[in-house]
Amino acid sequence: MAEKKVCEDLVKERKKCTFNVEELTRLIDGGEDKTMERREVEDMVINAGGLSTKDEVPEEYLSHKERYENAIRKASRLFEVFREYAKTHDTTDAFSPTNKYRVSFGVVKDISPFMLHMGMFVPTLMNQSDPDQVAEWLPKALSMQYIGTYAQTELGHGTFLRGLETTATYDPSTEEFVLNSPTLTSYKWWPGGLAHTANHCVVVAQLYTKGVCHGVHPFLVQIRDLETHMPLEGIKVGEIGPKLGFQTANNGFLGFNHYRIPRRSMLMKNAQVLKDGTYIKSKNDKLTYGTMVFVRVLIVTDLAYELSRAGTIAVRYSAVRHQSQPKPNEPEPQILDYVTQQHKLFIGVATSHAFRVTGNWLWNSYSKVIKDVSKGNMDQLPELHALACCLKAVCSRDAAARVEEFRLACGGHGYMASSNLPIINGIVTATITYEGEFTVLMLQTARFLVKAWKEATTGKVKTPTVSYLVEFFKNDRVIWENTPSTMIKGFQAIAAGKIRTAYETLEKHVKSGMDYEDAWNSASVQLVNASEAHCRAILTEISWKEMVRLSTTVSPSLAQVLLQLAELYLIYWTLEKRGDHLMYSTITRDDIQKLQTRYEELLALIRPNAIGLVDAFDVRDEILNSTLGAYDGRVYERLMEEALKSPLNAEPVNQSFHKYLKPLMLKAKL
Ligand SMILES: CCCCCCCC/C=C\CCC/C=C/C(=O)SCCNC(=O)CCNC(=O)[C@H](O)C(C)(C)COP(=O)(O)OP(=O)(O)OC[C@H]1O[C@@H](n2cnc3c(N)ncnc32)[C@H](O)[C@@H]1OP(=O)(O)O
Ligand SMILES: Cc1cc2nc3c(=O)[nH]c(=O)nc-3n(C[C@H](O)[C@H](O)[C@H](O)COP(=O)(O)OP(=O)(O)OC[C@H]3O[C@@H](n4cnc5c(N)ncnc54)[C@H](O)[C@@H]3O)c2cc1C
Numbered sequence: 001m002a003e004k005k006v007c008e009d010l011v012k013e014r015k016k017c018t019f020n021v022e023e024l025t026r027l028i029d030g031g032e033d034k035t036m037e038r039r040e041v042e043d044m045v046i047n048a049g050g051l052s053t054k055d056e057v058p059e060e061y062l063s064h065k066e067r068y069e070n071a072i073r074k075a076s077r078l079f080e081v082f083r084e085y086a087k088t089h090d091t092t093d094a095f096s097p098t099n100k101y102r103v104s105f106g107v108v109k110d111i112s113p114f115m116l117h118m119g120m121f122v123p124t125l126m127n128q129s130d131p132d133q134v135a136e137w138l139p140k141a142l143s144m145q146y147i148g149t150y151a152q153t154e155l156g157h158g159t160f161l162r163g164l165e166t167t168a169t170y171d172p173s174t175e176e177f178v179l180n181s182p183t184l185t186s187y188k189w190w191p192g193g194l195a196h197t198a199n200h201c202v203v204v205a206q207l208y209t210k211g212v213c214h215g216v217h218p219f220l221v222q223i224r225d226l227e228t229h230m231p232l233e234g235i236k237v238g239e240i241g242p243k244l245g246f247q248t249a250n251n252g253f254l255g256f257n258h259y260r261i262p263r264r265s266m267l268m269k270n271a272q273v274l275k276d277g278t279y280i281k282s283k284n285d286k287l288t289y290g291t292m293v294f295v296r297v298l299i300v301t302d303l304a305y306e307l308s309r310a311g312t313i314a315v316r317y318s319a320v321r322h323q324s325q326p327k328p329n330e331p332e333p334q335i336l337d338y339v340t341q342q343h344k345l346f347i348g349v350a351t352s353h354a355f356r357v358t359g360n361w362l363w364n365s366y367s368k369v370i371k372d373v374s375k376g377n378m379d380q381l382p383e384l385h386a387l388a389c390c391l392k393a394v395c396s397r398d399a400a401a402r403v404e405e406f407r408l409a410c411g412g413h414g415y416m417a418s419s420n421l422p423i424i425n426g427i428v429t430a431t432i433t434y435e436g437e438f439t440v441l442m443l444q445t446a447r448f449l450v451k452a453w454k455e456a457t458t459g460k461v462k463t464p465t466v467s468y469l470v471e472f473f474k475n476d477r478v479i480w481e482n483t484p485s486t487m488i489k490g491f492q493a494i495a496a497g498k499i500r501t502a503y504e505t506l507e508k509h510v511k512s513g514m515d516y517e518d519a520w521n522s523a524s525v526q527l528v529n530a531s532e533a534h535c536r537a538i539l540t541e542i543s544w545k546e547m548v549r550l551s552t553t554v555s556p557s558l559a560q561v562l563l564q565l566a567e568l569y570l571i572y573w574t575l576e577k578r579g580d581h582l583m584y585s586t587i588t589r590d591d592i593q594k595l596q597t598r599y600e601e602l603l604a605l606i607r608p609n610a611i612g613l614v615d616a617f618d619v620r621d622e623i624l625n626s627t628l629g630a631y632d633g634r635v636y637e638r639l640m641e642e643a644l645k646s647p648l649n650a651e652p653v654n655q656s657f658h659k660y661l662k663p664l665m666l667k668a669k670l
Contacts, residue, residue: 007633009334010611013319017612019557024616027554028308028356029099035618041085042103046622048081050074051107053622059109060417061647064242068113071248072197075112078104079144095123097301097363105309106622110423111249114147116192121148124202124291128218128267137220141200145226149191150291151254152204156185159440161204161216161289166256168219168266170209172277175263177219179205181255187236190434194252195239199224201254202267204288209277217288218267223254234259245426284378286385293385295435296392297366301359303399303431307352308617310424313629314406315345315614317413320633335409336610342603344409348402349606349613350569353562355395357546358539362391383463386448389441390535396431397438403428413628413635418642420626439528446502446527449534453503465538472496478585482594484567486585487574488541493584494577495533502526536577540570561609568602571595 022035029035045051051074059067082101085091094101104112125137125148140146157163165186168177181187188194194201200222207217223235231237236255243251266273270282282288318336325332335341365387369380407414407421414421432438455461456469471492478493480486505526509519520527547566551559574581575595581587606613621630627638648654 005632007320007635009319010316010631010633013611014615016608017615018609019561019612020555021612021616023554023558024561024613025618027550027558028616028618030360034098034100038098038100041100042106042620042623044085045078045081045103046106046620048077050077051081053106053109053625057647058418058642058645059248061645064247067248068196068250071108071110071113071250074107075104075114078107078112079114083143094118095126097298097359099305102305103620103623106620106625108248109420109625111192111246111427113193113197113248113250115249116149116194117141117144117147117198119192120150120291120295121198121200121202123294124150124218124267125220127290127294128202128269128288129220130268130272133220133264133268146200147193147198148200148202149193149198149252151188151191151194151201151221153188153190154185155187155189155253156183158190159437164204164206164216166203166205168203168205168207168217168261170207170263170273170277171260172275174260175275176260177207177263177265179203179219179221179256179259179261181257186255188252188254189240190251191254192246192249192251194237194254195250196252197250198252199226199229203254207266207271207273207279209273209279212279214271214279214281215285217271219261220265220267221259221261232259245423245430247426283376284381286381287373292435293366293388296388296441297359297362299392299431299435300355300362300395303395303428304352304355304359306424306428307348307355307399307402308614309619309624309629310403310406310421310428311345311349311352312614312617312619312624313419313421313626314409314414315349315610316630316633317410317419317628317635318345319611320635321411323411336607339600339603341409342607342610344405345610346565346568346603346606347572348406349610350565350572351398351402352617353547353565354539354543354569355399357550358391358542359395361542361546362387380463382448383465386445387465387538389436390445390531391538392431392435393438393441393445394532394535394539396428400425400429400432410628413639416627416639416642418627418639420624420629423625442528442531443524445531445534446524449499449530450503450506450527453499466534468492468537469496469499472500476584480581480585480587480591482591482598484544484570487570488537488544490574490581490585490587491533491537491540491577494580495530495537497584498526498530498533498580502530533580536573540573544570561606561613564602564605565613568599568606571599571602575599 026032026035029038059070062070122141125141126134129137137146141148154164154166156165165183166188167180167182170177188203191201200220203219203221204216205219207214222232223237224231234257238253240251240253263273263275270287272280274280318341319334321335322332323335366384369384372380403425407425410419410421413419449466452461452463452466452469456473459470461467461469476493476497478486478489502523505523506519509522510516514522544566547562551562575592578592624630627642628635630638
């Protein structure tokens with residue numbers, strides 16, 4: 001088939017670009033070799049038989065059941081393709097931030113029913129089992145003999161893990177655990193793939209041995225027969241029903257009726273139960289929460305990727321779309337030329353870069369801390385937990401806001417399923433809740449910050465990410481200059497100031513006679529604000545420093561663009577938080593106006609590179625799945641092509657006319 005022509009607007013835009021798009025793509029991927037590898041994987045998947053979505057009825061027209069079956073068909077075929085690839089390639093990078101496997105969005109548009117298998121089940125087996133268990137289970141999980149999920153949340157409790165009700169009671173006479181769901185609220189509820197996909201799961205349950213409860217622990221549990229896939233006796237399992245998004249994730253419920261599993265089904269890397277029922281405690285009981293920390297860390301770079309998909313759609317569409325006539329007798333401009341449109345779009349693109357570099361930095365910190373933990377050194381665990389909590393929480397909330405802004409920037413067409421923005425919206429919005437709900441995680445970081453504040457009052461802090469607190473004691477009002485380093489110091493002063501205020505409020509409540517817990521609750525709005533401010537201090541500092549560092553490794557033309565994006569991100573947030581800066585620095589109205597002017601200059605500087613910047617994300621059309629965002633910009637043709645796929649368009653008159661409309665019309669005549 002002849003290549004379809006690229007829309008003239010995009011041809012012109014691509015000529016304007018001042019930097020080498022391929023150079024930026026390689027930087028985003030982490031090097032030329034990584035880009036080549038990713039493209040190789042994408043080619044392999046896109047060209048594999050049985051995976052193309054091109055000629056299919058769009059899945060939005062399928063029934064709930066058909067949609068699931070279609071997702072399973074594709075996810076299984078995709079797994080086969082990856083299995084083949086793994087025979088000749090190292091695929092351990094699947095458990096680290098990489099864009100290499102995101103081609104799966106080109107196969108299963110929404111969330112794959114296998115997501116929890118690779119995202120949480122396998123990592124939990126790898127990191128929480130003892131060496132014998134790893135040797136026995138991991139090959140089966142990696143080969144999909146065991147298809148698994150992570151079953152922690154219950155109908156009654158998701159946040160409060162110590163409140164989970166599922167019990168695992170050790171019976172030394174048979175050397176088994178008895179799993180039980182004593183109440184309706186103890187039913188597992190939410191795990192992805194649990195409903196009809198998984199035959200195994202990691203179940204988090206309250207461990208009882210010798211009549212003593214030792215808190216929540218993970219167990220590997222078979223729930224379905226490996227031959228027939230029938231639920232095993234004592235297991236009640238099913239699907240929880242339609243949701244805002246995640247339509248193909250196959251989220252399920254699960255209950256146990258005195259269901260027996262062997263003693264060695266408990267994941268025993270950290271804590272153990274001996275044959276006689278003796279309990280051996282973990283060095284740190286929070287190690288059981290390790291998989292959640294791992295996923296929270298990964299979510300930051302995942303959000304950067306989702307922003308790059310949504311940004312590609314909205315920016316390309318904005319270059320193709322023409323609307324209004326500000327100057328009489330002149331053609332309608334591209335909507336991308338409206339400065340308000342640039343304001344909506346470019347911060348989203350800049351945020352994708354800020355999250356990617358911060359997410360990579362967080363991943364490196366995580367890897368280092370986990371290495372230390374494996375040697376028995378837990379010192380950095382609280383700081384890592386505090387960082388992962390606030391970054392996951394703030395980045396997910398920001399990303400959801402940015403995706404919504406991208407959708408709004410596409411006007412009415414952004415509301416179409418075929419734009420793919422609604423599905424991306426559903427995927428990103430879910431991250432605010434899962435893997436630890438926003439407020440709950442912010443309050444976890446606040447616990448750490450309150451301790452750090454107390455420490456800082458003695459003139460020293462042990463952890464580098466809060467060292468700015470000590471500076472605040474020397475000078476609690478930053479002397480303002482409109483420079484990046486002052487802006488970063490400004491964010492640190494805001495964080496320190498808000499931590500101090502929240503801490504003082506907490507203390508005031510305690511001194512007034514409140515229990516600490518009640519005082520905490522009373523101060524919690526301020527505590528969440530303090531966590532957010534701390535997170536903004538981290539995001540602005542790390543993203544700026546990382547982008548500056550990266551700019552020294554590339555050509556001058558690309559370096560200039562990276563620095564513009566980094567500065568845009570800093571100024572955007574300085575302006576957003578101008579009220580806070582006024583409280584904690586000497587910034588003046590004049591400084592703010594100058595920053596506003598600089599922000600608008602940056603929008604103008606970025607404008608010629610808008611298409612180059614999103615092209616550099618290098619999200620293939622097959623992965624973008626969007627009528628509005630394809631590389632060739634054939635927006636209107638695609639919208640019509642997709643509309644014509646509606647089953648309603650298969651016949652000129654729908655039968656409902658004869659059944660309902662005609663009788664209604666006839667009655668009107670009487
Ligand atoms: C954009 C696309 C996204 C793609 C994503 C890629 C990956 C995909 C993979 C999977 C998809 C995921 C699908 C969803 C899965 C799930 O949601 S699984 C379920 C997740 N559930 C949660 O996150 C529950 C949240 N709750 C908790 O974590 C805890 O209960 C708690 C809120 C932390 C409280 O715990 P607890 O009551 O036990 O503790 P506290 O008394 O509050 O605190 C005691 C001290 O312990 C410290 N602590 C707590 N947790 C940790 C930890 N993980 N590590 C280290 N330390 C921890 C806490 O700070 C306290 O310390 P202190 O006393 O010194 O203050
Ligand atoms: C799409 C999706 C996929 C999921 N996948 C899985 C999965 O695969 N496996 C799994 O085990 N779970 C999964 N979950 C469950 C998820 O982890 C929980 O929903 C999440 O941790 C929030 O817990 P919750 O639902 O109990 O919310 P709740 O804790 O009931 O939150 C409700 C409200 O109460 C507030 N709140 C609760 N506690 C406090 C507090 N201490 N202080 C202040 N405010 C508080 C919250 O801020 C929130 O506003 C999934 C959820 C979703 C949405």
